[in-house]
Amino acid sequence: MRTDIQNSVLCWLATVDSSGTPNVTPKEIFSSYGDDRIVVADIASTNTVRNIRSHPTVCVSxxxxxRQRGFKVVGSATIIGPEEPDFAIVGADLLRLAGVDFPIxxxxxxxxxRVSRIWAPSYALFPDRTEEERIQVAYDTYGVVAAG
Ligand SMILES: Cc1cc2nc3c(=O)[nH]c(=O)nc-3n(C[C@H](O)[C@H](O)[C@H](O)COP(=O)(O)O)c2cc1C
Structure with a gap:
């Protein structure tokens, strides 16, 4: 999972408000912490933070x-403010990733x-493809060309 986190440009964090209305938004600054936590930076996520305070169950994918694969994680979120000692400890990776330009x-x-794997349908449809072939297909699909 750590490898997939490093290779993912973004995560998508889903919350619900007190009336049950879902909210899902992208977050670039995220990481794992220990063996059982995902941590995400609140830089500009007012609604997400408000929702978690009233309803802590979230889903992040x-x-x-x-590589066309990833994870879906359901869990219970807590909000750690800068005045708390855990902010710098639990948020160490996030502070490094965000740098000084993006205050957390x-x-x-x-x-x-609950953790489940996300696979692209091609894994079931073309199970014999090697990882290199899958990456090449993704490059072709997204128009990615080698630099230089
Ligand atoms: C590429 C991209 C990366 C983003 N990364 C983050 C992030 O790491 N943390 C954050 O708080 N907001 C991030 N945002 C901004 C939030 O997604 C955006 O402010 C959103 O409207 C927050 O919604 P919310 O208030 O419903 O949580 C990012 C947005 C984009 C487009």
Whole structure:
């Protein structure tokens, strides 16, 4: 999962508000923490933070678009503010990834409760493809060409 997190450009974090209306938005600054947590930076995620405070169950998904696979994680989120000692500890990766240009308002810490793999349909339809072939197909599909 750590490899897939590193290879994922974004994660998508889904929450619900107090009336049950879903909200899903992309977050680029995310990482794992320990063996059982995903952490996400609140830089500009007012609604996500508000929703978690009233309803902590969240779902986060991320994929490596070139390997065409990733994870879906359901868990319970807590909001860690900068005044809390855990902010710098649990958020260490996030602070490094965000750098000084993107101030982190809160660390969103998600305790993983259910983890499932996301596979592109091509894994079932073309099970004999090698990883290199899958990556090449993705390059072709997305128009990615080698630099130089
Ligand atoms: C490419 C991309 C990366 C983003 N990364 C983050 C991020 O890491 N953290 C964050 O708080 N917002 C990030 N955002 C912005 C939020 O997705 C955006 O502010 C969104 O409207 C927040 O919605 P919410 O208030 O419903 O949570 C990103 C947006 C884009 C387009």
């Amino acid at each position: 991320f994929i490596d678009i070139f 308002r809160h660390v969103i810490s998600i305790h993983m409760e």
